[in-house]
Amino acid sequence: MVLAELGSKINHALRNMGTASVVDEQALDACLKEIATALIQADVNIKMVKQLRDNVKRQVQIEDLAAGLNKKRVIEKAVFSELCSMLDPSTEPYELKKGKSNVVMFVGLQGNGKTTTCTKYAYANKRKGYRPAMICADTFRAGAFDQLKQNCTKAGIPFYGSYTETDPAAIAQAGVDRFRQEKYDLIIVDTSGRHKQEDALFEEMREIEEAVQPDCIVFVIDGSVGQAAYDQALAFKKTVPVGAVIVTKLDGHAKGGGALSAVAATDSPIIYIGTGEHIDQFEHFEAKSFVSRLLGLGDWHGFMDK
Amino acid sequence: MMKTLNKKINVSGQAVLEESDVRPILEALKEKLVSKNVAEEVAQKVVDVVESNVVGSRLESFTRVATAVTRALEDALTKILSPGRNINILQEVEACRRDGEPYSIVFIGCNGVGKSTNLAKVAFWLMQHGMKVMIAACDTFRSGAVEQLRTHTQRLGVELFERGYEKDPAAVAREALKKAKEEGCDVVLVDTAGRMQDNEPLMRALSKLINTNSPNLTLFVGEALVGNEAVDQLTKFNSRLIELSPVGQTHKIDGILLTKWDAVEEKVGAALSMVYISGAPVVFIGVGQQYGDLRRLNVKQIVSVLLK
Ligand SMILES: Nc1nc2c(ncn2[C@@H]2O[C@H](COP(=O)(O)OP(=O)(O)OP(=O)(O)O)[C@@H](O)[C@H]2O)c(=O)[nH]1
Ligand SMILES: Nc1nc2c(ncn2[C@@H]2O[C@H](COP(=O)(O)OP(=O)(O)OP(=O)(O)O)[C@@H](O)[C@H]2O)c(=O)[nH]1
Ligand SMILES: [Mg+2]
Ligand SMILES: [Mg+2]
Numbered sequence: 001m002v003l004a005e006l007g008s009k010i011n012h013a014l015r016n017m018g019t020a021s022v023v024d025e026q027a028l029d030a031c032l033k034e035i036a037t038a039l040i041q042a043d044v045n046i047k048m049v050k051q052l053r054d055n056v057k058r059q060v061q062i063e064d065l066a067a068g069l070n071k072k073r074v075i076e077k078a079v080f081s082e083l084c085s086m087l088d089p090s091t092e093p094y095e096l097k098k099g100k101s102n103v104v105m106f107v108g109l110q111g112n113g114k115t116t117t118c119t120k121y122a123y124a125n126k127r128k129g130y131r132p133a134m135i136c137a138d139t140f141r142a143g144a145f146d147q148l149k150q151n152c153t154k155a156g157i158p159f160y161g162s163y164t165e166t167d168p169a170a171i172a173q174a175g176v177d178r179f180r181q182e183k184y185d186l187i188i189v190d191t192s193g194r195h196k197q198e199d200a201l202f203e204e205m206r207e208i209e210e211a212v213q214p215d216c217i218v219f220v221i222d223g224s225v226g227q228a229a230y231d232q233a234l235a236f237k238k239t240v241p242v243g244a245v246i247v248t249k250l251d252g253h254a255k256g257g258g259a260l261s262a263v264a265a266t267d268s269p270i271i272y273i274g275t276g277e278h279i280d281q282f283e284h285f286e287a288k289s290f291v292s293r294l295l296g297l298g299d300w301h302g303f304m305d306k
Numbered sequence: 307m308m309k310t311l312n313k314k315i316n317v318s319g320q321a322v323l324e325e326s327d328v329r330p331i332l333e334a335l336k337e338k339l340v341s342k343n344v345a346e347e348v349a350q351k352v353v354d355v356v357e358s359n360v361v362g363s364r365l366e367s368f369t370r371v372a373t374a375v376t377r378a379l380e381d382a383l384t385k386i387l388s389p390g391r392n393i394n395i396l397q398e399v400e401a402c403r404r405d406g407e408p409y410s411i412v413f414i415g416c417n418g419v420g421k422s423t424n425l426a427k428v429a430f431w432l433m434q435h436g437m438k439v440m441i442a443a444c445d446t447f448r449s450g451a452v453e454q455l456r457t458h459t460q461r462l463g464v465e466l467f468e469r470g471y472e473k474d475p476a477a478v479a480r481e482a483l484k485k486a487k488e489e490g491c492d493v494v495l496v497d498t499a500g501r502m503q504d505n506e507p508l509m510r511a512l513s514k515l516i517n518t519n520s521p522n523l524t525l526f527v528g529e530a531l532v533g534n535e536a537v538d539q540l541t542k543f544n545s546r547l548i549e550l551s552p553v554g555q556t557h558k559i560d561g562i563l564l565t566k567w568d569a570v571e572e573k574v575g576a577a578l579s580m581v582y583i584s585g586a587p588v589v590f591i592g593v594g595q596q597y598g599d600l601r602r603l604n605v606k607q608i609v610s611v612l613l614k
Contacts, residue, residue, distance in 0.1 A: 041346045043533035046337070109531065110566060110595070111418030140595070142423075142457035147450025154449075195569040222418065226533020227343040228573045249417060252502040253542075254535045277417065277448070 001223075001247075001273065001290070002042040002255040006083075009038040014076055023071040032056060035079060043257035044086075045230040048264060052082045086260050088287040089267045093244045094216035096130065101180045103187045103212055105172075107205055107236055108220035110193030113248035115144070117220050117274055118190045119151040120282040121246075124272070125186050126157065132186040135175030136161030137168040137208055140192040148190055155279055158184070168192065168204060173211040189214065196235030209240045216243045218271070221262045223250045229258035233265035242266040248274035251281065321365045323374065325357070331375045332357055335613075342612050344575030345534045348582045356382050380609055386578060387605045389587030393561050396435055398522060399492055408440070408486040410494045410519065412479075413563070414512060415527035416539055417500030420565035420592055422451065424527060425495050426458035428563075428590070430597040433462065437492040442482035443468035444475035444515065445499040455497060462597070465491070475499070476515040483519060496521065503542035513550035516557045525589060526559040528580050529566045536579040544584050559584050564603070565592035574608050 013034035017027050032053050039049045059078040060071070096102045104121070106114045115138070122132035134152055136159065138144035145161040152159040160175035172189050179187045189212055194201035209217065219233060219242045236242055245266060247259040250273050263270060275281045332353040339349040356378045365374055395411075402409040411428070413421040422445070429439045441459050443466060445451035452468050459466040467482035479496050486494045498515065501508035516524060526543055528536060544559045551557045562580050570576075577588060588603040 037346065040340055041534050043535070046341045109569065111420060111529070113418060141454070142426075142461075143450040143452075143454030145450075146453035147448070150449035195566075197568055197571070222531075224416070224532045224535035224539075226531065226535075226573070226576065227341060228531050228570050229533075232569070249502070251505075252416070252535070253504055253538045258533055 001250060002044065002257040002260060005255060006038055006042060010035050010079065010083075013038070014072070014079070017072065017075070023075070028057070028060065028075060031075070039257065042255035043224075043226045043229070043261075045227060045258075045261040045264070047230070048086065048261060052079075052086070055082055086264060087270075087290065089263055089269055091243070091267055091269065093269050093271045096125065096186060098130075098185065101176075101183070101185055101187055102216070103176055103189065103214045104216045104218060105189040105191065105209065105212060105214040105240075106218050106220055107191055107240065107242070108193065109195055109222070109225070109232060112193065112220050112222040112225075113274055114193065114220045115147055115151065115190050116277065117218075117246055117248055117272075117282075118148070118188050119155055119157070120274065120279055121218075121272065122152075122157050122186065122188050123155045123279050124282055124284075126155075130186040131184050132188060133158045133160070133175075133179040133182075133184040134188045134190060135159070135172055135179070137172040137175070137189050138192040139166050139168045139171065144192070151279075169207040169211040172208045176212045196232055202235070202239050205236075206239055217241060218244045218246055219262060219266055219268065220246050220248060221259050222254075223247050223256035223259060223273075224252065224254040225258035227258075230261035230265050233262035237266040237268075242268050244268050244271045246270065246272045246274065247285075251275040323360050323363055323365055323371060325361050327371045328357055328360055328375055331372050332379075335376065335379055339575060339578075339612060341573075342575040343530075343533055343570065343573040344612070345537045345579040347534070347537055348579045349575075352382055352386070352578075352582070353379070376613060380613060383578065383609045383612060384605060386582050387588075387603070387608060390585065391587065393523070393587060393589050395432075395523070395589070399432075399437060402522065403492055406487075408483065408491045408494050409523075410483060410496060410521040411523045411525055412496040412498060412516060412519075412521040413525050413527050414498050414543065414559075415500060416502060419500065419527050419529040419532075421445075421500065421527045422454055422458075422497050423595065424563050424565055424590070424592045424600070425497050426455075426462065427592065427597050427600045429458070429462055429464055429495055431600055432493050433464065438490065439464045440482065440486045440489070440491040440494045441466050442479055442494055442496045444478050444482075445497050446471050446473045446475050446478065447499040451497070451499065465489075467494075475511065476518045479515055479519045503539050503546070509542075509546045510550060513547055513557070516547060517550070517552050517555070520555070520557070524557060524560050525563050526561070526580075526584070526586065527563045527565060528576065530564050530570045530574065530576045530591075531566050532576050534579075536576050537583050540580050540583040544586075559586045561589035562586050563590045563592065564588050567591045567601075568593045568599070572611050572614065574611050577603065577608055578612065
């Protein structure tokens with residue numbers, strides 16, 4: 001994940017600055033440039049990187065006013081808090097409630113891993129004692145229902161779908177009604193891949209959302225998506241109330257910076273990451289503990305309790 | 307900054323470009339490339355080359371430095387994106403047909419990039435040109451992969467060759483090629499499972515499929531949405547194929563099929579990253595989810611979008 005590797009790069013940049021005899025504007029610029037390059041190489045949105053640079057500079061200038069402060073410390077702290085706020089949005093993820101039918105709907109770009117992730121999510125919660133069931137509201141992609149069916153069969157999870165009905169909202173509604181009646185406590189709705197350039201597909205997503213009234217909408221994003229991530233994620237958020245993010249395919253070499261854009265655009269936390277094609281290659285993600293692990297990598301001690 | 311941007315001819319009529327004139331302009335241009343989703347490493351390399359080309363050269367009369375530098379970058383981008391070798395699939399298929407051999411294309415790439423869908427689009431395109439097509443279902447791993455292709459082949463009215471799941475994909479491909487020859491098919495399109503470039507067992511399995519079947523064309527399917535990861539994907543897919551080739555043969559990425567073009571608007575940089583890293587031309591771009599959504603890359607247009 002992006003910040004794990006970045007941690008060491010950023011430390012390197014800060015250490016370099018530390019060797020400069022005076023921390024002047026120039027040293028700060030050089031340091032920020034190094035950090036910015038590392039972030040851009042990890043696919044963090046270029047506008048967010050610019051903002052980070054500006055914010056750090058502004059913070060440092062303000063702090064300058066108070067004489068006698070350790071400048072390096074001020075800079076380090078500013079960089080760190082900017083990164084934390086990128087990863088850790090202000091909102092809390094939806095907590096599943098026992099004893100009620102939680103409806104969770106998955107949305108995202110084409111091929112980003114929604115169907116696979118739905119199954120992983122169902123399976124992970126099944127092991128926690130929930131009774132999950134899955135609905136295929138993708139009537140578009142060839143073989144979509146078979147894919148979900150085969151996944152569910154392997155994982156022992158009940159499923160609902162149709163080969164003939166063409167309206168995904170109708171399927172979703174019928175599936176949710178049925179599983180509610182059968183007292184399943186976690187009802188997962190898988191949807192087709194879509195992107196913001198196709199109005200009709202976004203309208204369809206809104207209709208499904210309206211039909212099933214989900215308790216939580218999960219935006220699934222492939223960890224290798226680059227600069228287009230922010231605008232796409234924002235468009236999803238503007239159409240339906242996304243409440244959580246899952247980043248997939250982090251078993252590759254991808255640094256997942258595009259996912260940080262998705263966090264920013266949807267103002268939603270990352271709740272899990274996908275690390276492989278198999279059902280158990282799925283890790284719970286908690287921004288706060290991730291950040292504190294990151295602290296362990298570098299010289300960040302002392303910032304946390306502030 | 308404004309001073310250098312406006313630097314014009316001197317009294318003698320010409321000015322020699324210096325690093326200090328050029329650098330700030332190139333830095334801004336690099337940022338533009340990166341914002342268009344060109345991988346950072348690739349953007350840096352390209353502007354470095356442009357810098358070394360223009361520094362020391364003479365500025366033509368009445369030209370601004372910025373104009374000269376941008377023009378040099380435009381040329382560099384055009385050169386990178388213009389294919390060294392041209393792949394004319396229809397001609398190559400004709401040549402094979404005369405020898406009575408089916409022409410084979412293998413579609414490879416990472417998970418979910420659009421291999422199977424764009425394979426179906428290529429089948430549609432070939433059929434429009436009167437070719438008899440067979441599709442070989444060699445993704446024997448991912449749930450629904452076979453049914454996905456079955457749906458496409460039924461809609462298109464082409465033959466599907468499949469042996470279900472959990473079979474050795476290399477063997478399935480071999481059988482398909484044999485059957486296609488017996489049946490007088492012109493083209494066999496081989497679908498493969500998605501895989502990560504760092505997954506060694508899966509990369510070996512892919513190499514085996516290619517080595518044992520020696521396809522006429524190996525198409526890397528990449529998505530226009532991918533960012534810096536494009537560099538690593540192309541580098542490793544290409545190098546693993548080359549390294550694992552048997553003695554006396556070299557298999558590598560012959561061409562690129564760039565998908566989800568319709569989802570990126572002006573952020574077209576992945577095309578540059580992928581071509582720069584692999585040296586392989588973009589054979590098709592995928593511009594949607596319908597069978598007709600396959601296009602040729604328009605180099606001139608991309609270059610102008612990258613510099614806009
Ligand atoms: N390596 C790896 N592959 C993954 C991961 N998650 C999903 N995949 C693969 O990515 C590909 C696409 O996954 P799907 O679940 O079909 O994606 P989707 O978003 O449902 O696709 P559409 O419904 O077509 O939009 C499949 O090959 C999956 O096996 C992951 O964490 N790691
Ligand atoms: N918008 C858009 N979507 C595309 C394009 N090409 C493919 N897709 C979609 O991307 C998703 C994944 O496509 P697949 O063809 O299943 O991808 P794949 O590479 O075969 O996936 P795996 O076999 O699981 O690795 C599907 O929802 C396709 O409809 C394209 O050019 N534009
Ligand atoms: Mg799906
Ligand atoms: Mg496929």
